[in-house]
Amino acid sequence: MGPSVEDLEKPVRLPAFHTSELGPWCAIISYEACVRLCLKNWSIGSPEAVSFLKNECSLLRSAFCLEQYLLQPEEELLSKKCSELVVTGVPKKPQKTFGKLKVQVRKVKMVLDPPNGCTFSSIKKPPLMKLQKINRRLSSTKSTIHSEWEAIRRVRVTPNFSTNGSLSHQSLAYLHFGTQYLKDISGLLKVGITSLHNSPTPPEAPEETYVCSLRLKSSSDGDVTRMQPGSSETHVFLPDGMRDDLLIEVTDSKGKYCGHVKAQIADITDDVGDKLRWWPIYHEPEHELVGRIQLHMQYSTTTDENNNVKCGIVAETIAYDSVLEAAMKIQNFQQRKLLLHGSWKWLVTEFASYYGVSDAYTKLRYLSYVMDVATPTADCLNVVYDLLSPVIKKGKMNGTLSVQENRMLVSLSDEIEETIALVFENYKSLDEHSSSGLTESHKPSSGFISPALKPALKLYTLLHDIKSPESQLQLCKYFQTAVRKILARHLAETNEFVSTTTEKSTVDQIAYSSAYQKMKSLCLNFRNEIASDIKINNQHVLPSFVDLPNLSSALYSTELCNRMRAFLVACPPISLSPPVTDLIITTCDFQRDLDSWNISFVKGGVDAKEMFHVYITRRIHDKHLELLESCKLDKGVVAQNSTSVFVDDMYEKLKETLAEFQVIVSRWPQYTLLLEKVIADAERVIMETLEKQYSEILSALKENTIPVKAVQYVQRIAKGNSLPYTFPEELGSLFNLIKKMLDVLQPEIERQFKSRHVCVSVSESENAAPGELLSEVTVMLKTKFRNYQQSAIEKLAGNVLNETFASEMQSLVGYMLTDKDVEPPTSIKEVQSMLCKDS
Template sequence: MEAPMFLENECALLRDTFGLQQILLQSEEERMEKPTLDFTSEAAAPKPTKIVGKMKVQVHKVKTTVDPPTGCSMTSLSLSAPRAKLKTIQNQLSNFQSILSSRWQALNNIRVAPHLPNSSFSHKSLAYMHAGTRYVKQAYGLLKVGVRSSHKNSSSYEVIQETYVCMLRLKSSAEENNIRIQPGSGETHIFFPDSLADDLIVEVQDSKGKHLGHVLVQVATIVEDATDKLQWWSIYREPEHEPVGKLQLCINYLTSSDDNSHHKCGSVAETVAYDLVLEVAMKVQQFQQRNLQLYGSWKWLLTEFASYYGVSDVYTKLRYLSYVMDVATPTADCLGLVHELLMPVAMKGHNKRALSHQENRILGETKDQIKQILSLVFENYKSLDESSFSGIMDVFEPATGLVAPALEPAIKLYMLLHDVLSPEAQTNLCHYFQAAARKRSRRHLAETDEFVTTNNEPNFMETVAMSIAYQKMTCLCRNIKNEILTDIEIHNQHILPTLTKSVSIYIYSTELCNRLRAFLLACPPPGPSPPMVELVIETADFHRDLASWNISHVKGGVDAKELFHLYIMIWIQDKQQSLLESCKLETVKWSGVRTQHSTTPFIDEMYERLKETLSDYEVIICRWPEYIFVLENAISDVEKAIVEALNKQYVDVVSPLKEILTPKKFGLKYMQKLTKQSVCSYTVPDELGMLLNSMKRLLDVLRPKIETQFKSWGSCIPEGGNTAPGEHLSEVTVMLRTKFRGYLQAVVEKLAKNTKLQNSTKLKKILQDSQETMGESDIRGRMQMLKELLRSTINHLHTVFETQVFIAICRWYWDRMAQDVLGFLENRKENRSWYKVSQIAVSILDDTFTSQMQQLVGNALPAKDLEPPRSILEVRSMLGKDAYY
């Protein structure tokens, strides 16, 4: 079914593709009727016969000329002579090349025409060939000298930052067959010239598509040397034929008619013929980098040709594989085809005697190319892109977690060529992935190179710049983690051998650790700011995730606690020192200012800063609970400093209370001091109210929040810990509560002394002077002065203290007055005549305190605070319940 395509129109397709319009299917008589070839006349050269070959082309660089300075006439003069000489040489070479090409093609016609006598191929013809070859070499040598001379005297060349695009095609092909190649991309394209008279035309465009000029490469000029030619070609702008730059091309040309070009397989006639048919088939079906498969009738023709002429299946696969490897890309379709072609060959290739000399040579060279493409795949296995023409991403992108389709066939191909159980093969494979990890790690690290100084001196940037720097470092940690996650995903799909699992992770972890350490030295963090905390979180999560992924600790790798430990300790110390400085007397700027709670704003400000400190360190504490104790010590020291600052701030109002608080030593000096003191009433100052109110707010409102926070952190401590947090805070609580109770007791004692300054208000004196025979109204009359004093004192206390302190002092004052009654009865237990007076006095005390507190506090007064204090209950117990009521 495939044959008719080749038989139509008297094999027109074959005649056209093989260049045999004048030879194929012509009788000997028809061919003999052609005029005799005369090599003495240039015009007698017959129409050239096609010589099928392939030309591999790579575009390396583009250079453009620099315009000479304005007004520099000497430069303009110096350019004219070399350019004229250069054009003359080019014209001469072009004319002679046409003659030489015609002569050469005529000779080839003689060689391929079996009916011509051997005498026609005369010595004169050979002389023409040798002379032509020498002339080409001499002329091109002269051309190079002229080019160098013209370039030396003209303006210099420079590599431009402009991006250029080259459009390549053969003169014999249509313009729509242009091949687009970007200089320096490494892309290779194979062209199949019609003959030596064909030309390669390269059009150079800038990034905007503007035509810069073109290069004309004559096939005949490069056909002599089969090795790669890396050569500069002049770019001309037409129609003035003005040189505007240079283009560096790497060209390799091989022809089927040249025995030297088939050094891969020798000079076996059948294989040479097969190569010719294969190259024609590839040209017809536009064989190129992303179009590697032969199909349809041409594939059938190749199979039939190989079968008829006895070309081995191994040779056909190896020859086809050699062409595939010339344009191979790191893509799944290409690597899959290579594996398919190599599989049956590799099975025989283990025994070299099973292959011919040709096949062994092709296999050896092909393996080298396969190793190169595998190296390209493995070292870029996260940058592979099937949609890209080259198979590799044009722009670097972070890992996405997706596995490149080309990776699996690449591993299969590597296992086909190597024994993966051998240490050498395993080591080489690990080296590929180590190189890939270093390459990608280097690309990620480049984003933060600007923040790492080489002199190890701290770089104190402004706040905004510092924030950006830490955000980039956080992004770096996230990107590196994504790289590892992608590796784990690949291994979970059992695509890569297990031995490669840890090689990339080791590199990522160690290089990230080194960059973090260098960054922290170059840009030391001043404290746990939000960007810094984000970096700590990301680094700690990175370290934790490695463990959760069953990855053993990497020596020299990321250890978040080890990286940040010193900085965390310094932050806590600096914060503690800053808060202690704020507690010094000279920094207490709130003297005389009162809040709505009748407290000093100093404590609210300080505890707000303590609360912010705890909030800043919450992320760190949750990840490393051992810092709880360091932070608790710092906070407790600051709290002690706050209490001490309050004492110093209100030292004037506290000093009168010290004689109550200090244990008394009844010596001569103390008695003299008492006698010298003037008798005066004590009035509670407003400043003392602010002090006690502040201490009460510390105990009931501010400090419990701190303690609650530390208790909640205690749940983060692993079981089996030696101590629980809060011990140092409890010490502060005991100290503060003791001071507060001491001040309350001292105030109550001062108020109790006020009642003893006059006989009319001294409770014991009133009870002692009262008679059992006196009526209740008389006793109440004697208690009236004391009652008024108590009421006025309670009213004043309400203006000085906030509600809770006011109630506490009133109840303590109530208890203290009951103690006087209790002391009076202690010495008169057997004399029940004093019970009536005591009952009336106690009832007056109860009524005075309860009524005044209710009146001043109102409904906010809890019922439990109206219950009698302990001393009142003792008095009632002594008087007897029945007698009292």
């Protein structure tokens, strides 16, 4: 399968060819070196060299773009002019140059300046160096003044005059003495002050001197310029491009490393002209700020001056880079064509071997171009591994990598780390046939391992100590990042339901069902993602410490739980409708699957029963009230001799209630106890409703149920108003309904509960054991039915007694009673024995 149409329409990614920015001089030197190499190999019979020497090395001249710089025969010039008259093309843009950079090191300060502003700390703690200098100066001045004063005190001038002289002669002598004294004193003072002024300052502690080693990042390690701070020495650097850096290493007078400075050319060229700037000095590897360096830099972009300066020595590595870039341009090097082949591969390899370019440098330089167009695909990562593996092994075994090669290795390792991180963080979205290496459309994961995953793991093992906890943790974090990306994509489909501010009453049934359907799809998507992770893990490609199913399910389960809670708050279930029950079933299945896959439960993960418990109990309570209200609303129906319809309808609602909660009790039988209470209460209310509707008939049964004495029978007969009891038709209907409830309707309800009672332990119910409430209702119905039936039988038996007693008494009228006549007749004894048996 080749690239798609969309990939073909996308622009091809090419590497950054930096040697072309060096101008034609580098290209000419590289061209000349290739010609000599080909001539040498041609002389020994190499067939590959012939193709480069044909037609006066036209292939090489074209590859290095030297047609306009080298002399050409007159015939070629005339033919080109004629062709230019016919075909006009776009003029070629002039070669872009990056100018030159003049650098002068002014000052180096390894002690940071105190904070600006007047603070008590700066007043109380002046710099120690300044205090020592002032103390030494004051001590020197004090000693000088003291010595000069002692010299003045020792001056003695004695006046020379005769004692016999006149007063005027003595006065003149004293005047001469005073003048001489003043001259001597002033001379001494002048000598003292002069000596004090000219006296050198007492020796101070010598200040540390520093040496700065400057070079460009693109230059070789040997191309280093040493400069003394404050020496007014200026050096000109030729940047390799905007990505180049000016690197400065600061050492003390003893050669001890103090720190380094990194100045980016892009930062320097922001403002063209003179720059006097302080740059920070950092000490590695702690990256600690240890001082500052003041640099005066002048950047210019004069083309002529730049070209004249660059016409000098070209290093072998730069020439190799130029040859490598020419080969890549000719063979259309890009993100899906990463390998050279044929004669150009031979030329690049022979060039490095002939001119002494190290194997490590060639691989690292080639790798730098690969990383410019790197994609998270297997072919790219395999090329990277083949290039990087020998270099790292060589560095570990021999430690012979140069400073430049080590610097390149560190820089490329960071880029490779970013690429393999891209693989791990998109391990389900990799596409070998895409130009970017990543799929544009997100399809359901099938558990297929992308070919890029294996070389990515090899590279990660090459760059890291896979046995260290830090490396293992970092690799797990990459996969966690990938899972979070998948989570965000799936959760975006339900964001509207948890962020909406619409009133619940305004949500129509279609939107309500759609919301629950999307939440169900979210559960299924998370379940499929975990299942695919299990398939990936079972292929044993990942290291053993990467438990991908547990790692991903912890995030999926936690996020699903959080989203489900937020959704139920925003869209609470109105009833146990099909969309709601489907979501409950799917959530339960998600939890059950995690358990069957031996995935550890995570705190805060999906617990279906705990999430839906509040809504289930609320629905059971609402259904309880609804059933009780239905019994009261049906009173008018019962009054119209439709009691059978009423009972059938009510038990049909009870069956519908059980069917509604069938999904709940099938997964959590504990809720059977709550439902049992609802059904039992409803049956009691049904019986109470029947008793109220037949209250007049039932009250007649309760009359005259007390045993009647013989005197009372005589009184009734004497009065002549004793009427026989008539069994009403409504009482028969009531008995039939109660019998139907006992024999047909209630057993159906009990059978549905018995299938769940085995799953419910007695300890889960605080007030009743499973089935106890329904048993109480059954006992209540049987008791009422028996009592009403016995009352009716007693009423009918009373009719027989009345009739028998009346006939017997009539036969005894006008006779004297004997003891035998007082005994009850045989018929009455039979009725009495029959009633005793019924009781």
